Amino acid sequence: MNSKIIGRGAEAVLIQEEGFLVKDRIKKGYRLPYLDEKLRKQRTKKEAKLLKKSSSIIKVPEVISSDEKEKIKMQFIEGKKLSDWLDKLSNSEQICEEIGKQVALLHNADIIHGDLTTSNMIYVEDFNNYEDIKPLPDNKKILNIANSSKSNITAEQASKRSLCSRDSKRTAEYNKSNFQVYFIDFGLGFTSKRIEDKAVDLHLLKQALEAKHFLYFQKFFSSILKGYNSKDKTKILEQLKKVESRGRYKKGF
Ligand SMILES: Nc1ncnc2c1ncn2[C@@H]1O[C@H](COP(=O)(O)OP(=O)(O)O)[C@@H](O)[C@H]1O
Numbered sequence: 486m487n488s489k490i491i492g493r494g495a496e497a498v499l500i501q502e503e504g505f506l507v508k509d510r511i512k513k514g515y516r517l518p519y520l521d522e523k524l525r526k527q528r529t530k531k532e533a534k535l536l537k538k539s540s541s542i543i544k545v546p547e548v549i550s551s552d553e554k555e556k557i558k559m560q561f562i563e564g565k566k567l568s569d570w571l572d573k574l575s576n577s578e579q580i581c582e583e584i585g586k587q588v589a590l591l592h593n594a595d596i597i598h599g600d601l602t603t604s605n606m607i608y609v610e611d612f613n614n615y616e617d618i619k620p621l622p623d624n625k626k627i628l629n630i631a632n633s634s635k636s637n638i639t640a641e642q643a644s645k646r647s648l649c650s651r652d653s654k655r656t657a658e659y660n661k662s663n664f665q666v667y668f669i670d671f672g673l674g675f676t677s678k679r680i681e682d683k684a685v686d687l688h689l690l691k692q693a694l695e696a697k698h699f700l701y702f703q704k705f706f707s708s709i710l711k712g713y714n715s716k717d718k719t720k721i722l723e724q725l726k727k728v729e730s731r732g733r734y735k736k737g738f
């Protein structure tokens with residue numbers, strides 16, 4: 486079988502096997518063996534469970550199988566890792582708004598990702614949307630338009646107009662939603678109804694943006710909040726302020 490290592494994360498080796506990705510949480514020599522096994526098992530099980538749960542809510546790789554110990558085989562997502570790309574993409578604010586929407590959907594389902602950074606997000610350009618656009622009216626309809634008493638245009642002109650309107654619709658559709666953002670790496674995730682946990686999830690995302698995308702971080706985070714219309718948005722944002730002031734206090738500001 487054709488397989489290659491595509492990355493070594495903080496705790497796992499990522500192996501690409503044809504259209505799949507195997508995430509293998511390898512042994513860590515610096516941990517006590519029994520603790521190491523426990524942690525790897527716990528995170529693997531949790532990640533597979535949360536990926537499955539999230540798959541009906543947002544875009545995540547589909548889980549193919551898991552040994553419930555250290556390996557998860559999942560769909561390989563062909564795309565751009567946002568930590569490398571977000572600053573460069575012209576629709577970055579639109580992407581951030583989409584990220585906010587996805588986080589809100591997770592939070593509405595009481596799923597806390599636990600590691601919301603742009604290296605855990607894959608941007609996929611999706612041209613399939615084209616297929617969702619209504620087909621052209623058939624020739625008969627075009628002729629009807631041309632023949633209708635109100636218009637005195639020829640069939641050719643009617644056809645052109647209809648093509649034009651479809652193209653402008655395509656462009657609008659293209660600009661609006663020709664991409665998707667996949668969330669990955671749920672190993673630190675958990676389920677919780679607590680406002681505090683949701684606020685901390687956002688706080689970590691904000692900190693990750695500030696560290697990785699410092700030039701645009703304000704703009705990006707406000708786009709994320711624009712999309713973040715979770716059901717407890719007001720309470721969660723109030724709590725976020727408290728979490729932040731605690732952080733500042735700890736840092737000694
Ligand atoms: N399903 C996937 N499809 C494509 N690439 C992936 C997939 N899962 C992980 N990756 C790549 O591997 C990297 C590390 O994976 P991740 O699950 O984040 O592991 P870690 O826990 O070590 O951070 C990701 O940043 C991404 O580039």
Ligand SMILES: [Mg+2]
Pocket residue numbers: 494604605670
């Ligand atoms: Mg990761």
